[in-house]
Amino acid sequence: MQPDDVTMDGLADELDRRLAAADAALLAHYPGDRGVRQPVHTVYVPGDRFDAGTVTSWGAEAMAALDALSELIPEGGNVLERVRAKLAREPIEDLRIDFEDGYGVRPDDQEDADVVSAARALAASVQAGSASPYNGIRVKSFEAPTRRRGLRTLDLFVGELGDGLTDGFRVTLPKVTSVDQVAAMVTALEFVEAKHALKASLLVEIQVETPQSILGSDGTALVARMIQAGGGRVTGLHYGTYDYSASLGVAAEHQSMEHPVADHAKDVMQVAAAGTGVFVSDGSTNRLPIGDRDAKQAAWALHLRLVRRSLERGIYQGWDLHPAQLPSRFVATYGFFREGLPTAATRLRAYVHGGQSGYLDEPATAAALAGYVLRGVECGAVDEAEVDELIGVDRIALARLARRPV
CATH class of the missing domain: 3.20.20.60 (Phosphoenolpyruvate-binding domains)
Known part of the structure; x- marks a missing residue:
């Protein structure tokens, strides 16, 4: 394909066709979090x-x-x-x-x-x-x-x-x-x-x-x-x-x-x-x-x-x-x-609501932080009230941050 023959949208359509099988395989083989608790x-x-x-x-x-x-x-x-x-x-x-x-x-x-x-x-x-x-x-x-x-x-x-x-x-x-x-x-x-x-x-x-x-x-x-x-x-x-x-x-x-x-x-x-x-x-x-x-x-x-x-x-x-x-x-x-809760909570609060935590956290790291706190809640080490107080989110929002289906 040459630039003179196709638009950028046309190129995107062609790549969608070429990568359709790979896209489907990725979704099938790596569906992500099942949205259930893991026992400790x-x-x-x-x-x-x-x-x-x-x-x-x-x-x-x-x-x-x-x-x-x-x-x-x-x-x-x-x-x-x-x-x-x-x-x-x-x-x-x-x-x-x-x-x-x-x-x-x-x-x-x-x-x-x-x-x-x-x-x-x-x-x-x-x-x-x-x-x-x-x-x-x-x-x-x-x-x-x-x-x-x-x-x-x-x-x-x-x-x-x-x-x-x-x-x-x-x-x-x-x-x-x-x-x-x-x-x-x-x-x-x-x-x-x-x-x-x-x-x-x-x-x-x-x-x-x-x-x-x-x-x-x-x-x-x-x-x-x-x-x-x-x-x-x-x-x-x-x-x-x-x-x-x-x-x-x-x-x-x-x-x-x-x-x-x-x-x-x-x-x-x-x-x-x-x-x-x-x-x-x-x-x-x-x-x-x-x-x-x-x-x-x-x-x-x-x-x-x-x-x-x-x-x-x-x-x-x-x-x-x-x-x-x-x-x-x-x-x-x-x-x-x-x-680890105080530091994780500080970083998540800054990520969600803005402010300084001393870290420049990207979405993947924020997901890991949220997943860590969520695991603590699920096993009883952390209370949901603490999540709300320290981070300013409820459990559902925390799960979404952790990229877990809710």
């Missing part, structure tokens, strides 16, 4: 140990542990009082009933019975209003040796859950080694939905705990393709600390959320998930706060540091394995949001 953690409980009172009992144990942890809590921001209220109100944000590694391999009749019992217990807790807002089940992997058992558990659980199935329900697929396994899970979910006449689509989370998820034999990052293979059903990528580290030959003593191999995997996960609306979750630490006082203090100090490290890396979720890890999870999380 996922608690894993073996299937045979879950009952309708699990959330309540974990909350009571966590509350008892909070007092012993109090000397490690930084002063300021009323963190201790806020965490105490959180544990009384909502001690677990996301709970996964585990029929994989935490449950083990058992005879089919025994697992069947435990699956039915757990599903009924979850339904009862939903009916009673004591369930965590997000919950679900982790089935065995879709590797050949465990595929049939995983399918059987999925079908039994969903069928028995009935009215206990809520918008917060998730199915976790572990040890994924191929894009085809994710596509197979979609097929399985569609079958189960049809069989049990479900009105809503079942959603899935992918556990990234094999090297094949990060780098395929063709040299590509398969985790990005796994998200697309999920057909819009994938809501999260969860890093598996110990399976992944072990598969790369890291000695047990050095397997950790902060090992370089873990950082590399999570870097890839974050890039793959960016803009897709899929959440990224860190893994767990298996150093539990049990034993004598010194052992508990050391485990809490480690957990506090690791949770804070994840938050600073932009990973806002992780796994918790023990009731006494809940206080350190919320202390670290609340401290992170309380400490």
Whole structure:
């Protein structure tokens, strides 16, 4: 095309035609924020140990542990009082009933019975209003040796859950080694939905705990393709600390959320998930706060540091394995949001209403600041009244600033 032959509007029309496929692919592959809250953690409980009172009992144990942890809590921001209220109100944000590694391999009749019992217990807790807002089940992997058992558990659980199935329900697929396994899970979910006449689509989370998820034999990052293979059903990528580290030959003593191999995997996960609306979750630490006082203090100090490290890396979720890890999870999380609130609020107020903050913030940074404050509100670290007072916007306006659908 030559300038003498076409107007600028004509050029724009031609470029629109040339880029139409690319524009459509961008919207399809990167739809952006889904407009839902991300839980700050996922608690894993073996299937045979879950009952309708699990959330309540974990909350009571966590509350008892909070007092012993109090000397490690930084002063300021009323963190201790806020965490105490959180544990009384909502001690677990996301709970996964585990029929994989935490449950083990058992005879089919025994697992069947435990699956039915757990599903009924979850339904009862939903009916009673004591369930965590997000919950679900982790089935065995879709590797050949465990595929049939995983399918059987999925079908039994969903069928028995009935009215206990809520918008917060998730199915976790572990040890994924191929894009085809994710596509197979979609097929399985569609079958189960049809069989049990479900009105809503079942959603899935992918556990990234094999090297094949990060780098395929063709040299590509398969985790990005796994998200697309999920057909819009994938809501999260969860890093598996110990399976992944072990598969790369890291000695047990050095397997950790902060090992370089873990950082590399999570870097890839974050890039793959960016803009897709899929959440990224860190893994767990298996150093539990049990034993004598010194052992508990050391485990809490480690957990506090690791949770804070994840938050600073932009990973806002992780796994918790023990009731006494809940206080350190919320202390670290609340401290992170309380400490950064004054500066974030000052910058946002200047961005929205004009004035000086000492920063020249562009729209993308303002969105990040708003998203940070919004996460604090959603988990209970920040009050909506504080947002109005400090920033001069309500929650809806804050969500719009964060580029989240409202």
